[in-house]
Amino acid sequence: MQDFFEVLMALLQQDQTVSFLSCVFRTVRRYIYKFADVLFKYQNTEYCGGLLYEILRYTNANNGITRAEAGALAYLMIKVRLSCISCTSWRVY
Numbered sequence: 001m002q003d004f005f006e007v008l009m010a011l012l013q014q015d016q017t018v019s020f021l022s023c024v025f026r027t028v029r030r031y032i033y034k035f036a037d038v039l040f041k042y043q044n045t046e047y048c049g050g051l052l053y054e055i056l057r058y059t060n061a062n063n064g065i066t067r068a069e070a071g072a073l074a075y076l077m078i079k080v081r082l083s084c085i086s087c088t089s090w091r092v093y
Contacts, residue, residue, distance in 0.1 A: 001035065005047060012054035018063050025069045028055070032073075032080055039077075040084040052077055 008031065011024050028051070032039065039048050055077070058070035 001038065004031075005051075009050055009054060012051075012058075018065055021058070021066055022069060025073055028073055029076060032076060036080050036084050040081040048077075048081075 008024070008028065012028075016024065039051070052074065055070050055073045058066055059074065061067050061070065
């Protein structure tokens with residue numbers, strides 16, 4: 001898993017075309033769902049922090065499609081994290 005994560009991070013750190021970024025973002029979505037327990041339940045701030053940093057970097061992109069997909073991924077990370085942990089202290093009234 002660590003090798004796959006490093007390849008994914010290398011792809012996100014380089015400038016890519018919009019169509020290729022859509023494919024990478026799709027892969028990141030699958031990665032988040034498949035390895036949610038590794039990303040969020042344990043003390044793996046290296047994985048989660050690095051991935052979120054690269055995703056948030058793309059929310060400032062010139063292309064609107066890239067910005068929208070990056071924002072959706074950031075929201076997905078928050079949503080999946082809150083569903084992975086016990087959310088009893090995060091109730092909204």
